[in-house]
Amino acid sequence: EAGVTQSPTHLIKTRGQQATLRCSPISGHTSVYWYQQALGLGLQFLLWYDEGEERNRGNFPPRFSGRQFPNYSSELNVNALELEDSALYLCASSFLSGGALDTQYFGPGTRLTVL
Amino acid sequence: DQQVKQNSPSLSVQEGRISILNCDYTNSMFDYFLWYKKYPAEGPTFLISISSIKDKNEDGRFTVFLNKSAKHLSLHIVPSQPGDSAVYFCAASSGTYKYIFGTGTRLKVLA
Numbered sequence: 561e562a563g564v565t566q567s568p569t570h571l572i573k574t575r576g577q578q579a580t581l582r583c584s585p586i587s588g589h590t591s592v593y594w595y596q597q598a599l600g601l602g603l604q605f606l607l608w609y610d611e612g613e614e615r616n617r618g619n620f621p622p623r624f625s626g627r628q629f630p631n632y633s634s635e636l637n638v639n640a641l642e643l644e645d646s647a648l649y650l651c652a653s654s655f656l657s658g659g660a661l662d663t664q665y666f667g668p669g670t671r672l673t674v675l
Numbered sequence: 676d677q678q679v680k681q682n683s684p685s686l687s688v689q690e691g692r693i694s695i696l697n698c699d700y701t702n703s704m705f706d707y708f709l710w711y712k713k714y715p716a717e718g719p720t721f722l723i724s725i726s727s728i729k730d731k732n733e734d735g736r737f738t739v740f741l742n743k744s745a746k747h748l749s750l751h752i753v754p755s756q757p758g759d760s761a762v763y764f765c766a767a768s769s770g771t772y773k774y775i776f777g778t779g780t781r782l783k784v785l786a
Contacts, residue, residue: 566718593774595776601778602681602764602776602778603766603774603776604776605774605775608773650718650719651718652718663709663721663724664721664774665721666711666718666719667718668716668717669718
């Protein structure tokens with residue numbers, strides 16, 4: 561069974577540009593989560609999508625946005641990039657079953673570098 | 676404000692001995708806790724979880740202990756193996772499907 565996949569592996573942008581990161585969940589999973597791991601910090605929750613809708617959002621500015629497609633894959637968009645957006649961005653997926661807390665399975669991440 | 680704290684950034688343990696990784700939390704509403712392991716260039720992988728109705732959960736060499744009154748959980752690995760060398764994250768949730776992660780502890784198991 562294929563795991564969570566993310567693309568690209570690495571992304572280099574300059575300040576002010578936009579970055580688009582992609583995630584494909586495990587087959588059958590309907591929820592996708594995005595996390596940011598900046599240097600020296602733990603994983604910071606960014607966004608949660610389920611069944612195509614944004615369900616929850618972390619404490620990040622509106623220039624962090626995303627969407628979930630009908631096939632449950634997801635995009636994370638970061639507009640007006642700032643130097644401090646340089647981080648590892650991790651995507652996770654899970655299958656929600658009747659409200660139970662389900663284990664989140666993580667992809668390998670996209671390392672975004674903003675110059 | 677860091678609601679989930681792992682105060683030891685790193686830990687070195689001899690192969691065959693016990694590794695104890697600690698995690699403290701501040702939010703009394705957290706009722707579900709997980710440990711993830713992360714190797715370089717890979718995403719975190721789920722290790723073990725515990726719900727607040729229990730104080731211990733065991734899976735092979737891994738045991739998680741929860742002390743609700745102290746708002747503290749720990750992961751014990753016995754016996755430690757070189758392949759256990761990784762960064763370990765604890766995470767907590769209050770049933771909102773949003774996990775709050777700690778900053779991680781880098782475990783190095785020495786052969």
